[in-house]
Amino acid sequence: MDAKLSNLQPQKKAILIALCISIVLMLAKFVAYFITHSNAILTDAAESIVNVLASSFAFYSIYLATLPKDENHPYGHGKVEFFSAFIEGTLIAIAGIIIVFKSGYDLIYPKPITQLFEGASIIGATGLVNLFIGYYLINTGKKHKSITLEADGKHLLTDAITSAGLVIGIVLIKLTAIYWMDSVISMLLGLYIIYNGYKLTRRSVGGLMDESNIDLVETIINILQKNRKEPWIDVHNLRAQQYGADLHIDCHITLPYYFDLNQVHQEISEIDKMINGNADRKTELFIHADPCLPACCNYCKMKECPVRQEPFRGEIKWTVENATKNQKHFDQ
Incomplete structure (x- = not known):
């Protein structure tokens, strides 16, 4: 738990x-x-309110993710990040x-717009700040496997992009004196935000509904394939669930049926250590051991198998399929 907290x-x-x-x-944009009195600038200012609310909730969700597992949350509290x-x-x-x-309302009932260059300067400065902070959050989120930080960072990058478009639009309005463009630009930015x-x-x-993350599953399968051992006849029914920064995997592995319980435990423990030694995040595994059947012999690589009923013909490479x-x- 200390490692997780740190x-x-x-x-x-x-x-x-x-x-x-x-x-x-947010205060600067208002x-x-x-x-x-520009609608386009009001658009950016309104989105900043969302930035503040989202960052506040994100901070609380990261706090919840630090809480230890309990009887009501046996997988921890990491899924709050998806929420x-x-x-x-x-x-x-x-x-x-x-x-x-x-x-749309102000396009029909326009209001006078003043001091556009001053407003554009403020919005441009806030956009640059959001650009740097956005990349900082995304990089930190990827490093620590936090969807909350990545989401907040991408939101700030979106804000920076809209600010850049807004500055260009304001300059065009000032140069052309076509003031209805203010509301049109604002509507386009609103659609982009939606x-x-x-x-x-x-x-x-997708995360809350335990949607399959093909990239995660493929990473685990590649690790197993690269480090597979003779007794690991096949791996099937592999599923992965993400809970915040932690990954939970369950699968079935086919082992020689004559292995005793100690040998089965040793093989499963080796798989656990191998995944956690090679994967890029903390992984909790639940592995069910299946006994081999005579039909497995043709792809089983056990060289000194005492019960083999047919010769080895070729390895079946493990894939997502x-x-x-x-x-x-x-x-298959």
Whole structure:
């Protein structure tokens, strides 16, 4: 538990930095709106409110992830990170919808816009800050396997992109004096925000519903294939679930039926050590041992098998297709 707590300290630090900076940037953007009365700038300012709310919830979710397993949460509390990402995606989408409707109203009933260059300067500066903080959160999230930090970082990168588009739009409005472009730009940015909110929500729902992560499964299968031993006749019914930074895997492994319980335990323990020694995150394995059958002999590599009934013909390479099915490989 001490190791887990120390691993989460960089995550807490990163999200706390993002939260404090988000509050400052939100205030700066509202200052820009009040001096310009630009809908496009209001769009960016409204999204900053979402940034602050999302970072606040992200900080709380990372705190929950530090809590130890208990009777009600035998897999720990890591899945709260998916819920955090879902909340953030939902807030982003709601902000985008509000922005689109507000911009549509002001397109019909326009308001005067002033001091656009000053407003553009403020928005440009906030965009650069969000760009650096976004990359910082994404890199920290990838390093520590935190979907919460990655989600918050991608959100800030989206904010930086919209700010860049906003600055370009404001300059065009000022140069052309076509002021209705303000609401059009705002609506386009609102649609882009909705799209990003959908993508983030879709990913989080997949995690909450234990959607199969093919990349994770393929990584584990490759490790097993690269380090496979003679007694490991086949691996099947392999499934992976992610709980925050931790990975939980269960699978069936076919072993020689004449192995005693000590030998079976030793083989399973070796697989556990091998996965945790090669995978890039803490992994908890639940391995069910199946006895071999005569039909397994043709792909079994045991050289001194006392019960072999037919000769070895060739190894069946473990892949996502055969290792995830709930059947021994002779049934393929």
